[in-house]
Amino acid sequence: MKKKLGLFFFSLTLTLALLWAGVLAAPGYLVNKRNQEYLIQANGYNNFYHQGLPDEKFKAFVSPSPDLLYSYLVFNTEKSALAVEIPPYNDYWVNQMVDDNTDSFAYVGYKTGSSDPIKFILYSDDTPPFEAPEGYQIIKSPSTIGTFLLRYLVRTQDDIRHLESIRRSIRVYAFSNESNKQ
């Protein structure tokens, strides 16, 4: 009886521990799975992939908003920091930065009345040292690899044409002391 009871509690504890481990691992697993698809679409790290306006064929992620144009990028800051320059857009837009465990660690986006581009440098603990340039916001990522999800509000068809031009003008490049001197 005592042996059976011991086996019962052992298997109960083990089951709970395994299920809990699954819960803890789920966000990292799911974001990595998503990022692998994005990497194929964007042709590698640190490149944006620009989606069209979501309709019934949109399957990049669940519950897309049909009022937003989405762009996404999988960043990797292991070899160098990343410089990002996003042209202004005079309506709602936001770039959400997400780590490798689905935690959003920073947002940059629309500010009323501002006509300046948003410029920032992203780095992580692994990034080789660099000297922060002037005029750039410095953002630290908790993980070396993560995701940008850029959302632009679309009110009219004209907005789509305008945003195509804006999205083509986004600059993302490896930033190091060397590249800054050039």
Next chain:
Amino acid sequence: MLGIASGVTVFGAILVFQLSSNLINNPNGWATVRGVGSVNADPLTKAIIAKVGIFANSKEQAIYLTGFAGEPGIIKRLLSKEKLTSSLKGGTHYQIIGNVHIPSNWWSITLYNEQDFLHGNPENRFSFSSFSINANEKGKFIIDVSPTRPPGSINWLPSPDKNGFSLKLRIYEPLPDLYNNISTYELPKILKVGAL
């Protein structure tokens, strides 16, 4: 075997308890989960959001609410092993009655099919938003959610005629008063008009 089965049951009970304690219901037929998009969300909430709404924004950026309209809520659906999010019935006429002025930058109401993707329809109408809705001079509006356009409807959101579906209300850049009082704020009300 009994130990494993008990472990799964205990885990299920923890899941239901955690979800119900984090659920925020609004009496007008909407519900949201506390901690969406937050670094400080508990691991269960984080795992569920990663599965059903990966890359959800924090509450300061956007509030996400799912419409239930008196249909079985998320906990009942979990217990009966039904799909979590598609709580509304195809082939049914619902109305959403509200005011365009929700204290935020902008808002939208979107319809999703059982797979949580947009529901294809000849009108290419997937949502209404604070800038696309037809409202009267006082800001009041009615959205008809139905497989066919009801006579005289000026805001028709096409829904499936058979399968279940869901409605999501997104409120972007809400004022702090709104996200702190989302359980009591007078949001647009979802009403079931009847089966077709």
